[in-house]
Amino acid sequence: MSIEFRFANDRDLDTIVEIESSSMSCPWSRDSYKEAMDSDHAFIMVATESDSCVGFAVFYLTVPESELPDIVVAESHRGKGIGKALLDASLRELTSRGVDTVFLEVRVSNERAKALYEKVGFEEIGRRKYFYSDPVEDAICMRLEMN
Numbered sequence: 001m002s003i004e005f006r007f008a009n010d011r012d013l014d015t016i017v018e019i020e021s022s023s024m025s026c027p028w029s030r031d032s033y034k035e036a037m038d039s040d041h042a043f044i045m046v047a048t049e050s051d052s053c054v055g056f057a058v059f060y061l062t063v064p065e066s067e068l069p070d071i072v073v074a075e076s077h078r079g080k081g082i083g084k085a086l087l088d089a090s091l092r093e094l095t096s097r098g099v100d101t102v103f104l105e106v107r108v109s110n111e112r113a114k115a116l117y118e119k120v121g122f123e124e125i126g127r128r129k130y131f132y133s134d135p136v137e138d139a140i141c142m143r144l145e146m147n
């Protein structure tokens with residue numbers, strides 16, 4: 001089955017919330033996704049299989065900078081290159097909007113996400129003590145320069 005990429009719409013909301021809540025200890029609310037979807041200063045890119053969402057990434061825009069606060073691939077679909085392809089599609093979109101730098105935070109223990117970010121070129125620029133709750137954990141701050 002082939003994976004495609006497009007912007008999220010209202011019909012994706014239930015699935016996005018379901019994927020998020022089954023993956024993250026402090027899940028985002030439905031309203032937060034709806035707000036990002038409707039904002040001129042954010043977008044949500046979704047990976048789809050038969051037009052059904054199997055992963056998503058949220059970006060906030062303050063051109064020429066952007067922030068990636070949330071990316072999740074459904075557990076059943078992990079380890080198949082979807083996270084990497086979702087980021088690649090999103091970074092192309094960001095470039096077309098004039099973004100040249102992307103920032104994110106990741107839990108120090110999240111080896112899988114760190115490996116993915118490093119693979120597309122993110123580098124560690126610092127750490128934030130006790131940044132996360134449930135469980136409390138430090139964050140690694142990363143930056144990607146796209147030029």
Ligand SMILES: CC(C)(COP(=O)(O)OP(=O)(O)OC[C@H]1O[C@@H](n2cnc3c(N)ncnc32)[C@H](O)[C@@H]1OP(=O)(O)O)[C@@H](O)C(=O)NCCC(=O)NCCS
Nearest residue numbers: 023071072073078079080081082083084106112113115116
């Ligand atoms: C992080 C996440 C989005 C990655 O998505 P994915 O579709 O599984 O990732 P991919 O299959 O594209 O893998 C990309 C790279 O990640 C790394 N990776 C993938 N699975 C891994 C694993 N089990 N262990 C360690 N690294 C792994 C590899 O470097 C891989 O590249 P490679 O396959 O060429 O070696 C996904 O694991 C996820 O949704 N995790 C839960 C939510 C989360 O932690 N989000 C990030 C919050 S900051």
